[in-house]
Amino acid sequence: MIDMVIAEDQAMLRDSLAYAIGTQDDMRVVAAIADAADALSAVEKHHANLALLDVCTENDSSGIVAAAAIKEAHPDVRVVIMTGMPEITFVEQARAAGVDSFIYKNVGTAELIAVIRSTMEGYSTFPRPPNQTRFPAPRRSRKRKSTSFAWCARRKRARKSRRSYTCPKAP
Known part of the structure; x- marks a missing residue:
């Protein structure tokens, strides 16, 4: 059973x-708190055995700081950090906090x-840095422009010249 704060x-x-x-049959929320500063005591x-922490919580508390305290006191407790702010430094800070x-x-x-379950099984999930891609960028082909591109170009020219333009009917 995954007992979670x-x-x-x-x-x-x-x-x-x-x-x-x-x-979920295998999960139980044992505490839901607003301030990450209270996470260790909870x-x-x-x-x-797992803490799901927001990066920024009430009273300007940091989930990353709380995570470091939890990992120091209880290294066996798993910690998942979540955020709605795509700051790359948060990912680095979270890694440094353990x-x-x-x-x-x-x-x-x-x-x-799925992330919670895999974390409890010993796997780690971290977002890939934006400049790191799994596959190389596709090569540009020298093929003719598509009809949709040509249509967009015609429409753009029409807007620039302020002529009236009617969208073509779908085939």
Whole structure:
């Protein structure tokens, strides 16, 4: 059983996360708090084995600072950091704090649940830096421009010349 502490300052999101996670057979939310500064005491009080922490919480508390404290006191407790702000420094700071996984809030519930489960199994999930791609960029071909591109170009020229232009009918 995954016993989890959630630290999220937005009440509606905190309640939604607790509900969605609570519907899983292998997960239980033992505490849902607004301030990450209280995360370590909540982990200890409820014997949680995973903490899901927002980067920025109530009272200007940092989930990353809380994660470092949790990992120092209880290295066996898994920590997942979440944020809605795509700051690349947050990922680096989370790694330095010993966080097990990092996820953005724009993912769906199924992906969040999958990250939580894989983190408990010992896997780490971190976003790829924006300048690092899995595959090289495709080469540009010298083929003729597509009809949709040509249509867009005609429309743009028409707007510039202020002539009336009628969109072509779909085939």
